[in-house]
Amino acid sequence: METFLEEVxxxxxxxxxxxxxxxxxCTAGCPMTKHMEYNPNKVIKMIQNGQRDKVLGSSTIxxxxxxxxxxxxxxxKVDIARMMDVLRQMAIETGVGAHEKNVLKFHEAFLAGMKxxxxxxxxxxxxxxxxxxxxxxxxxxxxxxxxxxxxLSLLSPRTKDMKSVKNIFEKTKHS
Amino acid sequence: MKVSYYPGxxxxxxxxxxxQSMRAVSxxxxxxLKEVDDWCCCGASxxxxxxxxxxxxxxxxxxxxxxxxxxxxMVPCAACYNRFKTAEHHLKADKDLKAKIEGVVGAKxxxxxxxRNPIDxxxxxIGIDTLAAKVVKPLTGLKPVSYYGCLxxxxxxxxxxxxxxxxxMMDKIMAAMGTEVKNWSxxxxxxxxxxxxxxxxxxxxxxxxxxxxxxxxxxxxxxxxCPLCMANLxxxxxxxxKLPVFYFTELISLAMDLPGSKDxxxxxxxxxxxxxxxxxxx
Numbered sequence: 001m002e003t004f005l006e007e008v009x010x011x012x013x014x015x016x017x018x019x020x021x022x023x024x025x026c027t028a029g030c031p032m033t034k035h036m037e038y039n040p041n042k043v044i045k046m047i048q049n050g051q052r053d054k055v056l057g058s059s060t061i062x063x064x065x066x067x068x069x070x071x072x073x074x075x076x077k078v079d080i081a082r083m084m085d086v087l088r089q090m091a092i093e094t095g096v097g098a099h100e101k102n103v104l105k106f107h108e109a110f111l112a113g114m115k116x117x118x119x120x121x122x123x124x125x126x127x128x129x130x131x132x133x134x135x136x137x138x139x140x141x142x143x144x145x146x147x148x149x150x151x152l153s154l155l156s157p158r159t160k161d162m163k164s165v166k167n168i169f170e171k172t173k174h175s
Numbered sequence: 176m177k178v179s180y181y182p183g184x185x186x187x188x189x190x191x192x193x194x195q196s197m198r199a200v201s202x203x204x205x206x207x208l209k210e211v212d213d214w215c216c217c218g219a220s221x222x223x224x225x226x227x228x229x230x231x232x233x234x235x236x237x238x239x240x241x242x243x244x245x246x247x248x249m250v251p252c253a254a255c256y257n258r259f260k261t262a263e264h265h266l267k268a269d270k271d272l273k274a275k276i277e278g279v280v281g282a283k284x285x286x287x288x289x290x291r292n293p294i295d296x297x298x299x300x301i302g303i304d305t306l307a308a309k310v311v312k313p314l315t316g317l318k319p320v321s322y323y324g325c326l327x328x329x330x331x332x333x334x335x336x337x338x339x340x341x342x343x344m345m346d347k348i349m350a351a352m353g354t355e356v357k358n359w360s361x362x363x364x365x366x367x368x369x370x371x372x373x374x375x376x377x378x379x380x381x382x383x384x385x386x387x388x389x390x391x392x393x394x395x396x397x398x399x400x401c402p403l404c405m406a407n408l409x410x411x412x413x414x415x416x417k418l419p420v421f422y423f424t425e426l427i428s429l430a431m432d433l434p435g436s437k438d439x440x441x442x443x444x445x446x447x448x449x450x451x452x453x454x455x456x457x
Contacts (some may be wrong), residue, residue, distance in 0.1 A: 011227075013269075031365045035377050038324060063374070067365035068219060068329035072339065081330070088224050102373040110221035114233075118185035118215040129372065138375065142444070149442040152190045164281065167223040170235060171279040172228040 004052040011086040019076040026070035036060040056091040062100035105132040118159025179241045182210035183255040190402030192439035196424035199433045211241045217258040220369040232279045234262035253401035257326035259290045264333045274448040291327040298344040310430045315351025316454035320394040321345040324404045352430035359392035366407040384414040419447030
């Protein structure tokens with residue numbers, strides 16, 4: 001059976017995590033460490049130790065912003081940003097779900113909007129997110145201000161060939 | 176010159192000031208923009224966070240559409256630019272993936288057109304001298320810090336942007352417009368990106384830090400080339416911390432006194448007009 005480390009490496013499809021010599025440069029440059037349960041270097045160690053449930057169930061992987069500072073500065077070119085993408089996708093695919101529920105709900109609302117019109121219509125996307133998350137009232141005044149300033153258009157143009165967009169969603173759906 | 180133009184979703188909505196000023200500046204510089212036919216969203220953070228194949232297939236569909244016009248494609252939104260460059264990188268590096276994605280999109284990807292961001296085009300193709308020669312109203316008194324953010328620069332092997340730890344192209348363009356550009360060490364820090372809605376408090380904190388650093392550097396405004404950075408910096412800092420934020424193209428348009436150059440300031444959430452009036456620029 002594949003170890004957790006092997007599985008993650010295969011999905012990263014690049015420099016294997018064993019190349020990390022734990023200099024912690026990724027973590028020194030990461031803008032989110034203070035909000036993370038485990039810092040990026042610790043996540044690599046946990047993967048090497050096979051701590052699958054803890055890693056996939058952590059808030060860290062959802063707090064990562066994909067700012068890519070880690071991969072930019074890693075002396076061994078370990079793609080930690082891609083690793084975080086892989087871990088999020090594994091958490092979704094294996095049914096672990098997202099420790100930071102609203103982060104995933106935002107992504108789901110965003111993708112649902114895209115599937116509907118091919119392009120993002122921000123007011124509809126926000127309504128969908130608010131209904132999913134139950135976070136109904138935050139940013140209400142901001143939303144109104146944006147609407148008054150014409151930044152939120154209810155009738156933004158859509159992609160015409162929606163069949164091709166829906167096809168992409170269908171064919172890339174997780175089995 | 177003539178280029179394909181991929182505005183992306185933001186430039187039709189929250190980032191409309193970027194689209195309007197980009198089009199005005201392009202006209203003034205004889206850059207003809209041909210919008211990519213029937214484009215769709217690039218997938219943004221939400222696709223690559225949740226589904227790798229989807230995050231490559233959506234930009235691939237748009238790149239294939241752009242290839243029909245056989246010109247470089249200009250992508251002003253830093254997020255779209257990053258997703259396009261990332262897709263290009265993977266499609267060129269991995270033959271199996273390319274075949275799979277072509278199957279998903281239902282068309283062949285040639286890889287023959289360059290993906291360009293407007294900072295690069297203005298700096299390298301048009302040139303600082305040409306830009307400076309078109310300035311009719313130098314922006315005296317405006318002291319911006321240039322904020323490049325993440326997505327134009329990282330990872331450097333993919334984005335191929337100059338000096339990714341200390342970029343200067345936008346600084347030079349802004350100086351050519353007559354502004355007094357301030358140096359700071361937060362050019363490439365993150366604004367909080369797509370967590371603005373789901374983890375707002377963290378993003379407020381990050382934007383406050385950026386505004387504090389801009390003030391410490393002696394700036395009276397911030398200049399960006401990313402609609403996500405703009406949205407966060409314009410809306411998220413705490414009251415009292417905010418500074419006016421501009422797209423770099425808005426300031427080029429103002430300095431060149433292009434038609435409509437004053438219109439885009441009205442839709443900023445934090446109104447930059449008092450500062451511009453105080454400096455006699457509008």
